[in-house]
Amino acid sequence: AQSVTQLGSHVSVSEGALVLLRCNYSSSVPPYLFWYVQYPNQGLQLLLKYTSAATLVKGINGFEAEFKKSETSFHLTKPSAHMSDAAEYFCAVSVDQAGTALIFGKGTTLSVSS
Amino acid sequence: KAGVTQTPRYLIKTRGQQVTLSCSPISGHRSVSWYQQTPGQGLQFLFEYFSETQRNKGNFPGRFSGRQFSNSRSEMNVSTLELGDSALYLCASSHNTDRVYGYTFGSGTRLTVV
Numbered sequence: 001a002q003s004v005t006q007l008g009s010h011v012s013v014s015e016g017a018l019v020l021l022r023c024n025y026s027s028s029v030p031p032y033l034f035w036y037v038q039y040p041n042q043g044l045q046l047l048l049k050y051t052s053a054a055t056l057v058k059g060i061n062g063f064e065a066e067f068k069k070s071e072t073s074f075h076l077t078k079p080s081a082h083m084s085d086a087a088e089y090f091c092a093v094s095v096d097q098a099g100t101a102l103i104f105g106k107g108t109t110l111s112v113s114s
Numbered sequence: 115k116a117g118v119t120q121t122p123r124y125l126i127k128t129r130g131q132q133v134t135l136s137c138s139p140i141s142g143h144r145s146v147s148w149y150q151q152t153p154g155q156g157l158q159f160l161f162e163y164f165s166e167t168q169r170n171k172g173n174f175p176g177r178f179s180g181r182q183f184s185n186s187r188s189e190m191n192v193s194t195l196e197l198g199d200s201a202l203y204l205c206a207s208s209h210n211t212d213r214v215y216g217y218t219f220g221s222g223t224r225l226t227v228v
Contacts, residue, residue: 034216043118043204043219044157090157098208099216100147101170104157 002027002093006105014113019078021108023065023091026072033074034092034099035065038107044090050074051097061085086112116140118207118220126226132193135223139186139207145169146188147217148180151202160203163188192225200227 007022025031032051036044048059055067065076074091088109092102119138127133139146147170148160159172163182180190186207192199202224206217 036219041221043221044206045219046216049216092157097216098145100145100162100208101159101172102147102149102157102217103159106156 002029002031002095002103004091004093004103004105006089006091006108008108009106010109010111012111012113013081015083016080019063019076019081019085019110021076021089021091021110023074023076023105024072025074025091025093027093029095032094032097032099033065033067034094034102035059035063035074035076036090036092036104038088038090040087046099047076047089049097049099081110081112083112083114086110118205118218120203120205120220120223122223123221124224124226126228127195129195129197129227131195132191133195133225134189134191135203135205135225137188137190137205137207137220139188139205140218143207143209143218144186145208145217146182146186147206147208148188148190149204149206150174151204151222152198152200157204160190195227197227199225201225 003026005024034049035047050067058064091105145164147162162170166182182188202222204222206219208217
């Protein structure tokens with residue numbers, strides 16, 4: 001069985017500060033891991049995904065995530081937060097690279113203050 | 115190219131009624147997945163269709179059903195609506211197991227059951 005835990009339902013940072021959103025997974029098979037972002041009243045947008053090609057994954061909008069098997073983690077980071085980064089972020093795990101039947105974490109709301 | 119289109123965007127139904135939601139995938143995409151998003155349960159996988167066949171199914175009661183047409187458009191139906199069915203229903207499409215882009219989500223249909 002697969003599961004995802006996102007630590008912290010709400011994270012607040014100042015503009016220009018480091019963004020760190022935490023995600024831990026549980027999987028009985030090699031996982032495929034994803035980070036999605038959701039803006040108010042919109043669907044989900046894929047930020048990046050881990051498909052075993054490289055442990056450090058770079059995504060859109062300056063985000064990146066590192067897969068650490070020993071820690072079963074896939075934390076999302078961005079060196080410098082921008083006001084436009086304020087949104088809800090979801091970590092998810094899937095059985096395949098495309099992201100079929102995604103199992104999502106509960107989400108983390110990121111607030112960015114000026 | 116056009117994204118994933120979901121109609122209607124908003125819907126209000128009465129408890130006990132049934133509802134049908136529609137999803138038009140990106141042109142050329144043959145896999146369509148449906149998700150339910152609620153504040154309490156978060157994002158949960160409903161089912162996935164490929165070439166008019168249901169390939170995966172989440173843990174939802176039989177009141178939730180779906181289908182896919184030969185043009186890949188998909189509908190989901192919820193019968194005997196309950197208050198707890200109020201949610202944002204998201205559809206996502208993919209070119210089968212798209213190893214590069216994965217699934218693209220629509221903006222969702224927000225269903226309110228009164």
